[in-house]
Each structure stands twice: as structure tokens, then as C-alpha cells.
Amino acid sequence: MPSLLVFCVLFLLPELAFSITRHYTFNIKSHNVTRLCNTKSIISVNGKFPGPRIVAREGDQVLVKVVNYVPNNITIHWHGIRQLKSGWSDGPAYITQCPIQTGQTYTYNFTITGQRGTLFWHAHISWLRATLYGPIIIFPKLNETYPFEKPYKEVPIIFGEWWNVDPEAVIKQALQTGGGPNVSDAYTMNGLPGPLYNCSSKDTFTLKVRPGKIYMLRLINAALNDELFFGIANHTITVVETDAVYVKPFITDIAVITPGQTTTVLLKTKPSIPNATFFMMASPYFTGLGTFDNSTVAGILKYEKSKNKLPLLKPTLPAVNSTSFVANFTKRFRSLANAKFPANVPQIVNKKFFFTVGLGTSPCPNNTTCQGPNGTKFAASINNVSFAMPAKAMLQSYFFGQSNGVYTSNFPANPPFAFNYTGPPPNNTMVSNGTKAVVLPFNASVEVILQDTSILGAESHPLHLHGFNFFVVGEGFGNFDPNNDPAKFNLADPIERNTVGVPSGGWVAFRFLADNPGVWFMHCHFDVHTSWGLRMAWIVLDGPEPNQKLPPPPSDLPKC
Known part of the structure; x- marks a missing residue:
């Protein structure tokens, strides 16, 4: 029994x-x-x-x-x-x-x-x-299959950024002087810089493949401050998933991946062993005014049982500032939006936010010399608020009703003043500072417009939202037009993801359902911009039902 x-x-x-x-x-x-x-x-x-x-x-x-x-x-x-x-x-x-x-x-x-x-x-x-x-x-769950051809083998490829010095010293010095941080010395592929860097031919990631097979490459950009182009010489890849969401498959020579994003691709190897080996390469996409690591990481795709000393072919990656390529690539992403994997896009929204994202300045402290623009310190902000990290954890403070002196709930839903966001920048580039959050009722249907600004140079910003996936319903260049752009939103099969690149000199629109109670960080996934204050927090209140409430903290939660 x-x-x-x-x-x-x-x-x-x-x-x-x-x-x-x-x-x-x-x-x-x-x-x-x-x-x-x-x-x-x-x-x-x-x-x-x-x-x-x-x-x-x-x-x-x-x-x-x-x-x-x-x-x-x-x-x-x-x-x-x-x-x-x-x-x-x-x-x-x-x-x-x-x-x-x-x-x-x-x-x-x-x-x-x-x-x-x-x-x-x-x-x-x-x-x-x-x-x-x-x-x-x-x-997938046991007995569930991929919605695409089963790969012969799966290979994670995680991109990183390497400094010869301690990165903690790099950002500490930058925050002290107010200047831009020293750039990295190399990019890495599975921790290895590859043969295009000095002294690194032995530190090269090599992927050995068999002909006529499908390999799943799980691409992850864990670099701190750089978006990357990725390609494999003489091979195409098929994009099938991003940020743990299946997509309508599409074929490309080159993938673009921002810090914080993942892109899973299928590589179909050639039917017979070719008379060559092939570079897999990644190089930066960058449009800002500052310095950046303009180098290339390379791994090698080698067919098993192929001859030694074969020609080594290189892919052609886009130019470093190829914004149009990035925009065209990004627009190819679509959710499957079928019965098994629906795209539950909020069709009606009851909370709307317009957030400017970009750089700015803060004053140099008295009796010090600063290395930011015109003797100031570099800063970054959302709606001109540069987020100051609290000394206590916001979630605990919120949960126990002790927010006093930790944070305020008055993060602005719109910029403090309107200007031509992507045109000539205003004379005053100073930001305000504060630990401010937006409070959302449970199950609020939210629309966010992220607008890049040209202050200290237009550039792409990979914005990451914790605790949620969101649907990218629209994007474009120039200033968002609230009268005409929403009519063009894709509410049928937009891509669902957790990190989106705000186009350089443009805007992106996303929607999400606030169905997860708690305190959730949103920030630029360029660590230098996060360090400068391009970050904020959402507080989602409990819902009425028992299963819509945040449980108490675990007993081993660290104390400040």
C-alpha cells in the first residue's frame, strides 16, 4: 500500500x-x-x-x-x-x-x-x-529534448579579461583619481589568451572536432568591460538560445555578445577533413571616447586526424566601431513563441519608466587633483542619479522595515530635465548621488525605455536586470519618440533575455511582469560604469497570496 x-x-x-x-x-x-x-x-x-x-x-x-x-x-x-x-x-x-x-x-x-x-x-x-x-x-528536464537537432558534443566557451596587475588595484586607483581605469592586457577564451598575444602560444584553447558532426558551443561573455565579436574561420554558426531562452534559429558568420550575455550556437563541421585549421577569434566592439583593450583572443578549431602544419585560417571580424552590424545582428533575435515555449509579453502596461543611461561627472574633492574630464571625476548614472552603495544590505533593510538611512524609494521615473539626449551634450554634466529605489506592486506590468546619451560620448551599455527576464519589444537610434515608436513595438515574438545592449546613440524598450518579490539590482554590465554609479534597484512588494511573498532570510545570511 x-x-x-x-x-x-x-x-x-x-x-x-x-x-x-x-x-x-x-x-x-x-x-x-x-x-x-x-x-x-x-x-x-x-x-x-x-x-x-x-x-x-x-x-x-x-x-x-x-x-x-x-x-x-x-x-x-x-x-x-x-x-x-x-x-x-x-x-x-x-x-x-x-x-x-x-x-x-x-x-x-x-x-x-x-x-x-x-x-x-x-x-x-x-x-x-x-x-x-x-x-x-x-x-532540459528528463525525457525532454532540445527544440533543435541534438548535438554530438557540448562545449562551454567563456570569454574573460586578464590584467597583469591586480584588477582590484586598477579600480581602486581609478576611483581615487577620478580618471578612466587602466585597460586589460588580454582577453581570454576559457582562461587562455591564445597565440596572438606575446608569450601565449602554449596558452591556447583548442577545440578538436570530427567531420560531419554538430557541436553546441555555449558562448559566455564574462569580460568586465567589453562587448565582443566572435567568429570561426570558414564556418557558420546557428544561434539557438540566448540567456537561457530558446530563440528562432538563425545562421550567422559572426556573433556579438555583451558582458553578461550568453549565446548558444550550433557549429556543423565540414563533411570531410579539410586541409586547414581554423582560428576561433573574439575582438571588441567599442564606440566610446575612452581607452579600451583593442586586442584579439584566439582559439584553434582543429579537425581530428588532420595533418600537422596545415594553413591556419582567420575569420574576418567587423571593425571595432561597427554599430550597424551590431544593430542588424541584435534584431535577428526572436522568441520561439510557440505552444511549448510561449512568449508571455505584457500586452498592456501599468507602470512606465523612461531612463537615460550614460556617463557624467562629479566634482573633484577640495585640495585634490582629479584626472576626469576638465579636472572632475568620471561618473555614470540612470536619470542623472549616480547610485551610492549602501553600507547595509537593502533586502534586509526592506524586509525588516528598516530602510531609514539605508535607501529612499523616490527613484525618478523620468530624467530631471529633457534635452536632446543623442545630440550635442548639455554644458552641465554633473550627476546627483543617492541610494534610491523604485517600488513596484506585485504583478505590475512594467515598460522601461533605456535611452543612451551623448554626454562624454555615446556608447552601448549592456543593462542587466536581476530577478527577471524581460522582453525586448523595440530599439532604435536617436531619441525615443513616445508618439511614433511604440506603434512599431514587437509584442508577438520579441526576444526574452536578462541583459540587453542599449544601442550606441539609441534606445531600447523592454517589458516585464513584476512577479518576483524582493529587491532587484539593475546595472550596466561594464564594471567600470557600475563602479561609477550606473546602477539602481527595484523593490517588488509581496503579493496577497502565501506563495507570492518573500520568505524570511536564511539563518546563515552574512551580517555587515
Whole structure:
């Protein structure tokens, strides 16, 4: 009888039958790594760089025990995981938690709901994610298949950025002087810079393939400050998923991927062994006025049993400032929007926001010399508010009704004054400062317009929203036109994602349903812009039902 009862329960609750709990331990330690003939101590997880993979199926519970053995404060963010009612495990320092201090432990606990594909994890405090990052691979539920041809093999390719010096010293110096930070010395592919850099031919990622097979490449941009073009010589790729959302497949020679984005592609190898080997290369897309790392990371695609000393072919990547290529590529993304994978786009919105995003300045402190524009300090803002990090975690303060002195709930829904956002910049480029949030009622239907500005140079900004996916319903160049542009919005099959590139000198519109109670960070995924204040927080209130409320914090939540 008991076994029959168990069978009946499992039959009625099939989710439980196939979901498991997966346990991981992340020991945060320092170890020496040599790149570009330069050896330095880096902070890593379990002595691995890049860090270990988190592998799960849709519906699984994931527990990651993080133990901090280094002097730095640590938090880990599970980038793109919805964190439904598990905001305590989201990870951004001082937003959802106080950091894990030296010698402390915290267990992140979340369930993967309605997501499958490629995401990644990374540190979310200062610039520590330069070396603290790794893939999250979410397989479909058991007995479910991909909505495309099953690959012969799956390969994560995670792009990073390498400094010969300590990245923490780089951003510390920049924030002190008010100037732009020193750029990285190399990009990396699975932690390796590749043969186009000095002293790095042995540090090259090589992908060995067989002819006539389909390889799934899970592309992840974990670089700190650079969008990247990626291509493979003499091969095309088929885009099938982005940010753990399936897309209508499309073929391309080149992919564009911003920091914080993931793009899963299928590579169909040639039917027979070719008389060549092939570079896989990534180089930056950049339109701003500052300096950037204008170098190229390369890996090698090599066919098994091919001859040695074959010609090595290079892909042709777009020019560094190819904004039109980026726009055309971005517009090709569409949700599957079918019965099994619907695009639940909010058709009617009841909360509208118009956010300018871009750079600005803040005054130089008395009796100091600053290296920003005209002797000021560089800053960045949303609606001219440069977000000041609180000293206590916002989520705790909100949950216990102790927001006084931590944050205010008056983040502006519109810029303080209108101007020609993408035209000649205004004379006054000073930003205001504050720890301000937007409060949303549960299940609010939200539309956000992100408008780039030309202040200190128009450039693309990859904006990432924690706790939600959103639908990118429109984008364009110049200033958003509220009278004419909404009529062109795609409300049928827009792409759903967690990070979107605001076009350089343009705008993007997205919609989401505020169905996840908690405090949720939104910020530029260029770490330099985040450090300068291009960040804000949304507070989503509890709903009326028990399953629409944020549970209390776990007992091991770190204290400030």
C-alpha cells in the first residue's frame, strides 16, 4: 500500500519525480596563475580558473556552500537565474546580502524554474569577477529534448579579461583619481589568451572536432568591460538560445555578445577533413571616447586526424566601431513563441519608466587633483542619479522595515530635465548621488525605455536586470519618440533575455511582469560604469497570496 501511495504522489507531482537537489562547495582561495609570461596570485574557486561548472536540470534545487578563505569580502551572483522567492541567494553585495567575510560561510539555495540553457556565475563585489566566474549549464528536464537537432558534443566557451596587475588595484586607483581605469592586457577564451598575444602560444584553447558532426558551443561573455565579436574561420554558426531562452534559429558568420550575455550556437563541421585549421577569434566592439583593450583572443578549431602544419585560417571580424552590424545582428533575435515555449509579453502596461543611461561627472574633492574630464571625476548614472552603495544590505533593510538611512524609494521615473539626449551634450554634466529605489506592486506590468546619451560620448551599455527576464519589444537610434515608436513595438515574438545592449546613440524598450518579490539590482554590465554609479534597484512588494511573498532570510545570511 505505501508504495502505491508513493506512486500516486509522484504521478500527481511529476516535477518532484524528476527534480533533484545538487550540492556544490565553492572554496574561495588564492593561487598563482601565469599568463603573458606574468605570474600573479588570483582569487579563484577550488583552485580553478575559470571556475567550476554548475550543472543542473530545469526544476532542480541547487545548494552552493561558499567558504571564504581570502582577505577580500566575497559574494557570488548566479547571473540570469530567476531566483523566484529566493532573493536572499541572488548575490549582489549590499543589495541582497552583506558580503561573506574572511573565514565565513554562506550557502546559496535556489531552484531553477522554467529555465534551460546557458548562464554563468560570477563574483558580485568590486571587480573580483575578473577571476571569479564559471558556467551554469541547465539541461532540459528528463525525457525532454532540445527544440533543435541534438548535438554530438557540448562545449562551454567563456570569454574573460586578464590584467597583469591586480584588477582590484586598477579600480581602486581609478576611483581615487577620478580618471578612466587602466585597460586589460588580454582577453581570454576559457582562461587562455591564445597565440596572438606575446608569450601565449602554449596558452591556447583548442577545440578538436570530427567531420560531419554538430557541436553546441555555449558562448559566455564574462569580460568586465567589453562587448565582443566572435567568429570561426570558414564556418557558420546557428544561434539557438540566448540567456537561457530558446530563440528562432538563425545562421550567422559572426556573433556579438555583451558582458553578461550568453549565446548558444550550433557549429556543423565540414563533411570531410579539410586541409586547414581554423582560428576561433573574439575582438571588441567599442564606440566610446575612452581607452579600451583593442586586442584579439584566439582559439584553434582543429579537425581530428588532420595533418600537422596545415594553413591556419582567420575569420574576418567587423571593425571595432561597427554599430550597424551590431544593430542588424541584435534584431535577428526572436522568441520561439510557440505552444511549448510561449512568449508571455505584457500586452498592456501599468507602470512606465523612461531612463537615460550614460556617463557624467562629479566634482573633484577640495585640495585634490582629479584626472576626469576638465579636472572632475568620471561618473555614470540612470536619470542623472549616480547610485551610492549602501553600507547595509537593502533586502534586509526592506524586509525588516528598516530602510531609514539605508535607501529612499523616490527613484525618478523620468530624467530631471529633457534635452536632446543623442545630440550635442548639455554644458552641465554633473550627476546627483543617492541610494534610491523604485517600488513596484506585485504583478505590475512594467515598460522601461533605456535611452543612451551623448554626454562624454555615446556608447552601448549592456543593462542587466536581476530577478527577471524581460522582453525586448523595440530599439532604435536617436531619441525615443513616445508618439511614433511604440506603434512599431514587437509584442508577438520579441526576444526574452536578462541583459540587453542599449544601442550606441539609441534606445531600447523592454517589458516585464513584476512577479518576483524582493529587491532587484539593475546595472550596466561594464564594471567600470557600475563602479561609477550606473546602477539602481527595484523593490517588488509581496503579493496577497502565501506563495507570492518573500520568505524570511536564511539563518546563515552574512551580517555587515
